[in-house]
Amino acid sequence: MPLSTSSEVVRRHHPLEAAIGDTQVLLDVEQGLYFGLNAVASSIWQRLERPIRVDDLCRSLKADYAGDEARIQAEVLAFLAQLETQNLIDIRA
């Protein structure tokens, strides 16, 4: 499924999570893989617990982080693409 601002995204599994120092660590038990999220990545991840449209996600982040909309959108799309590559999220139309 191609990723766009109108896509709906949601976590695929519910990995185990823990904070280690400033890093949010995920363990995807099914894949047996660890992931480390920095503060911004972690705040995106937290918003993916329930299905959310990418543009709603960007709006919600814009409320919390300074930055222009186009940049936030580009970074969010890049990060979501990474999460999809790692089988951590599903992308719906």
Place this chain on the structure above:
Amino acid sequence: MPMTDGLLCGWRIRSEIALPELLSWQGDDRPPDLTVCLGEVDEHLPGGREISPFIHIDTNGAGLLQVPMVGRFLVRPSGDITVAPHPEASETEIRLFLLGSVLGLVCHQRALLPLHASSVVIEGGAVAFCGHSGMGKSTLALRFARRGHAVVSDDVCVLDSGPPARVRPSFPRLKLWRDAIEDAALSSEGLERNRRGQEKYHFLEPEAGVRDPLPLRAIFLLRRPERGEAEGIERLSAPLDILAALEAETFRPQIGRALGTEKALFQARTLIANSVPVYQLRRPPDAPPERWLDAIAAIVRG
């Protein structure tokens, strides 16, 4: 003849096989947490799933360990362990697996994290040495023992569920290559052989054992320096590096996955990553351990 119950990682163990490595049970009059009986063990575990060629786990959480030329061990989640020794196996060999692989299996059944580590007491806490076989874990522990440090575990180091991160002491035995014993100016005569033909011995220091859980002070990962890398001690800082190292040092993590205890193991590892310094100690495995002892003790003291 009734034998005294032993103490193993906080558990009361009653065994038909003598376990001279263990401290005697001095706790309350609870029924044994673990019992070891001699008996028949079928080579098939009904409904068992293969974890490795030698380990099967069934849907009830029972484990079957089969060691060629040594015997079969059926480990039930209740803590009842049946051992069917191979006719030619020595008691030493049976005990080696009972207090090694079987102990690791028992930990997984109880959702406790078993690390491949020898550990000793430094500054009132346990300091664990992890590394591949032959990297010198037991040798380092022996050198510390000769300096008067109590031995907490050898081979399988059991983490309590915590927090805080604590070690449940196993027993004061070390598996050592003969050279290591001779280097430490001890005689290997009179010590029991480990596995047939292996020049590895048990070294018992019963008076040097620890009964109660100890805080885990530090973990040292023993590594061979890569080409061009200097010898030395370096603290790991990246959380994922620490978790990957702890996963690599976990005794057969596939058993935990088969038993569905990943969450408890993950919590135990993240507790360590958050509260216990993990160091890499790079040195050739045959390097004299002496020069590292002071460095290790100084780091632990802080």
